Amino acid sequence: xxxxxxxxxxxxxxxxxxxxxxxxxxxxxxxxxxxxxxxxxxxxxxxxxxxxxxxxxxxxxxxxxxxxxxxxxxxxxxxxxxxxxxxxxxxxxxxxxxxxxxxxxxxxxxxxxxxxxxxxxxxxxxxxxxxxxxxxxxxxxxxxxx
Amino acid sequence: xxxxxxxxxxxxxxxxxxxxxxxxxxxxxxxxxxxxxxxxxxxxxxxxxxxxxxxxxxxxxxxxxxxxxxxxxxxxxxxxxxxxxxxxxxxxxxxxxxxxxxxxxxxxxxxxxxxxxxxxxxxxxxxxxxxxxxxxxxxxxxxxxx
Numbered sequence: 531x532x533x534x535x536x537x538x539x540x541x542x543x544x545x546x547x548x549x550x551x552x553x554x555x556x557x558x559x560x561x562x563x564x565x566x567x568x569x570x571x572x573x574x575x576x577x578x579x580x581x582x583x584x585x586x587x588x589x590x591x592x593x594x595x596x597x598x599x600x601x602x603x604x605x606x607x608x609x610x611x612x613x614x615x616x617x618x619x620x621x622x623x624x625x626x627x628x629x630x631x632x633x634x635x636x637x638x639x640x641x642x643x644x645x646x647x648x649x650x651x652x653x654x655x656x657x658x659x660x661x662x663x664x665x666x667x668x669x670x671x672x673x674x675x676x
Numbered sequence: 677x678x679x680x681x682x683x684x685x686x687x688x689x690x691x692x693x694x695x696x697x698x699x700x701x702x703x704x705x706x707x708x709x710x711x712x713x714x715x716x717x718x719x720x721x722x723x724x725x726x727x728x729x730x731x732x733x734x735x736x737x738x739x740x741x742x743x744x745x746x747x748x749x750x751x752x753x754x755x756x757x758x759x760x761x762x763x764x765x766x767x768x769x770x771x772x773x774x775x776x777x778x779x780x781x782x783x784x785x786x787x788x789x790x791x792x793x794x795x796x797x798x799x800x801x802x803x804x805x806x807x808x809x810x811x812x813x814x815x816x817x818x819x820x821x822x
Contacts, residue, residue, distance in 0.1 A: 568780055568800050573815040606784040606796055608754045608761045615754045615761040617784055617796055634714055636782035636798045638752040638763055650752055650763055652782045654714050655802035662818055669719040672808060 535641035536614040544602075547594045552587060559583045560645040567651040573659060597622040597631065605634075612641045633658050681787035682760040690748075693740045698733060705729045706791040713797040719805060743768040743777065751780075758787045779804050 535558075542554040565586045569577040576592040600621040607616040615638045622631040633653060640648035660666055681704075688700040711732045715723040722738040746767040753762040761784045768777040779799060786794035806812055 568803075570802050570815055573818055575817065606761070608756050608759055608784070610754050613754055615752070615782075615784070617782070617798060634798060636761075636763070636784070638754070638761070638782070652763060652780060652798055652800055654798055655800055656716050656805050657714075657801065659802050659813075659815065663815075667805075667813060669716055669805065669809075671721065672719055 534609055535644050536639060539646055544599055546590055547599050550594050556587055558645055559586055560642055560647040563646055564648045569653045569655040573662060597624055614639045631661050680755055681790050682785060685792055690745055692736055693745050696740055702733055704791055705732055706788055706793040709792055710794045715799045715801040716805060743770055760785045777807050
């Protein structure tokens, strides 16, 4: 039984982020990859949609210039033949301030011939924004949407 | 081939939200269900962790008192034997203001003997908070975490 594409991609991704080694990662990304990280792009320019290997490697470089992965925990996982989804909790370090950042995200990945062909990432974005701002945002308690 | 538990639960869930019919839903929830919607509970009291059928039915009632599902689109889905994950985009209507709310979420569900035994939901929470506030929150553009 061969290893699921998710594990190869995950190792290469974390090597790219933490060691800035991109050579393995590039071979594991489909030329026409469809990529999106949902979240506030006005604050995090490396969020949003990207199309194609070059654009995706570029955005992973931007992420690598911003954070280091301290550790991550895979809370839930589902594997299909050529697909995978999981919920992860990342402990990150912001590179220029050395500040710890904790973020929970869900990803849905599709692979084609061992290469990543589609990735969708959803982030608990409000929690992330508050950490990036370094202060809580005051929220009214609503029973419903005013 | 029997129907996947996700479809039965999904129909009963939407019937509970939109028609406030809970009798089917209760039979599809494990007595010891482990449930969590990650997001800012200070604003949305029906977010957070719940344990057990009674607490979960109660929180679904709170959601049903707050919103109606106008429509939803399942953008991605992965089905395991007794598990399922998907990314969904919901168009909701806030019940007391009739205001439209759009929210993207990811869920990871586990079933046991056809009943929901675990559910984890992650929401693009910043986007939701801005809609609930009715105004954008000013965000600085950050190249990194200040």
